[in-house]
Amino acid sequence: MRFSCLARISLATACSALPMGTFARTAPKAIPVSDSPSTIVVIDAGHGGHDRGGIPGQRVAEKTMTLDVAKRLEAILNAKGYRTVMTRSSDVFVPLPTRVAIANAYRNAIFVCIHFNSARRSGANGIETYFYSSPSLPLASAIHYYVSRAAPSSNRGVRRRGYYVLRRTAVPSVLVECGFLTNPTEAQYAQSVNYRQMLAEQIARGIRSRSLVTSRTGSTVTSTDAVPLQPYIDQTRVRDPDISGHRRHRARKSSRSKRTASIHRKKRVTRAED
Ligand SMILES: [Zn+2]
Numbered sequence: 001m002r003f004s005c006l007a008r009i010s011l012a013t014a015c016s017a018l019p020m021g022t023f024a025r026t027a028p029k030a031i032p033v034s035d036s037p038s039t040i041v042v043i044d045a046g047h048g049g050h051d052r053g054g055i056p057g058q059r060v061a062e063k064t065m066t067l068d069v070a071k072r073l074e075a076i077l078n079a080k081g082y083r084t085v086m087t088r089s090s091d092v093f094v095p096l097p098t099r100v101a102i103a104n105a106y107r108n109a110i111f112v113c114i115h116f117n118s119a120r121r122s123g124a125n126g127i128e129t130y131f132y133s134s135p136s137l138p139l140a141s142a143i144h145y146y147v148s149r150a151a152p153s154s155n156r157g158v159r160r161r162g163y164y165v166l167r168r169t170a171v172p173s174v175l176v177e178c179g180f181l182t183n184p185t186e187a188q189y190a191q192s193v194n195y196r197q198m199l200a201e202q203i204a205r206g207i208r209s210r211s212l213v214t215s216r217t218g219s220t221v222t223s224t225d226a227v228p229l230q231p232y233i234d235q236t237r238v239r240d241p242d243i244s245g246h247r248r249h250r251a252r253k254s255s256r257s258k259r260t261a262s263i264h265r266k267k268r269v270t271r272a273e274d
Contacts, residue, residue, distance in 0.1 A: 039110060041077055041207060042085045042103045044165065045070035046115040049093025054118040060181045063091065065190050066114045069178065072200030073114070080208065085109075100168040110139055110210075111173040112203065113165055116190060117180040125183040128156035130175040131232075132166035138213040140174040141230040143206030150202045153179050153186055158232040176203060 046066040047053035053062025067088070074084045085106070087099045103111040117128070129144035131137055140158050148155040156177075166173045178199050179186035189195040206227075214226040 039108055040083045040085060040106045042087065042106065042109050042111045043070045043073055044087040044099050044103075044111060044113040046113060048088050048091055051093050053116070054181055055120065058118055058181060060187045060190060062116045062118065062181055065116050065178075065181065065196065067091065069114050069196050069199050069203075072197055073112070073203050076200055076204040077207065080204070096164050097168070099165055103169045103171055103173065106171070109171045110207065111165070111169050111171055112143070112207065113173070113175040114203070115175060115177050117177040118182045119180060120182070122182055122184065125180050125186055126154035126156035127151050127179060128177045129158050130161045130163060130166060130177070131158065131173065132160060132162050133173070136166070136172040136174055137229070137232070139172045139206070139210045140232075141213045142210040142227045143174055143176055143203050144230055145227050146202040146205045147176060147178070147199060150198055151179065152189070158230040159235050160232050161235045
């Protein structure tokens with residue numbers, strides 16, 4: 001049911017039109033508050049505990065970086081009057097179904113997952129933002145617009161993918177990949193407090209301005225405050241060879257679902273995700 005809506009607005013092309021800046025010289029401009037702070041923002045710091053994130057041998061622990069950005073985002077949103085809920089606030093392992101259950105416990109919520117990327121190819125780099133359901137696209141567009149514009153990294157675009165935490169949540173949900181910790185340059189950025197603060201500020205800015213997202217497919221952008229709807233790459237049927245860590249977003253399947261998985265293997269191959 002969601003797919004027909006998405007098809008109408010999908011440009012299915014890489015997002016390369018956005019200007020790049022650097023986090024050092026891009027000062028966030030004042031923007032009108034377009035969103036009701038009554039919205040509950042469930043902040044999901046990826047990984048934690050025994051789940052370090054990333055790939056084996058990765059020097060910078062993803063779980064540490066995600067938690068730091070999540071806490072910064074929490075502080076920024078609280079200062080703006082938002083109510084926030086953290087799926088974790090310390091270095092603990094939280095199963096994906098628990099994270100989803102936390103998000104689904106609130107009707108008027110949005111769910112923001114914070115991750116950093118990894119790949120065996122050290123040259124892989126850039127910022128990408130994932131969503132799955134069509135109501136999540138404006139949120140993904142707004143967050144990606146601001147983060148990719150401010151980060152001194154390449155723009156890998158908005159992508160549609162059926163990650164468990166995106167597919168199983170009943171509220172608008174996005175997953176931001178804030179750069180590759182396996183890329184020497186981006187790993188260096190990530191270890192900078194200023195960079196992590198910038199990420200949190202831009203994610204917050206996207207959350208606040210998500211209702212300003214306008215479609216490029218209709219008339220032109222109507223206001224200087226408007227955020228252009230980002231074209232997206234639909235990866236629900238294909239995998240990106242650069243990304244090696246798909247398993248990290250998977251939920252452990254029950255024995256029952258494993259049995260049904262074998263029955264539906266053919267379908268799962270084409271649907272690909274989690
Ligand atoms: Zn991750």
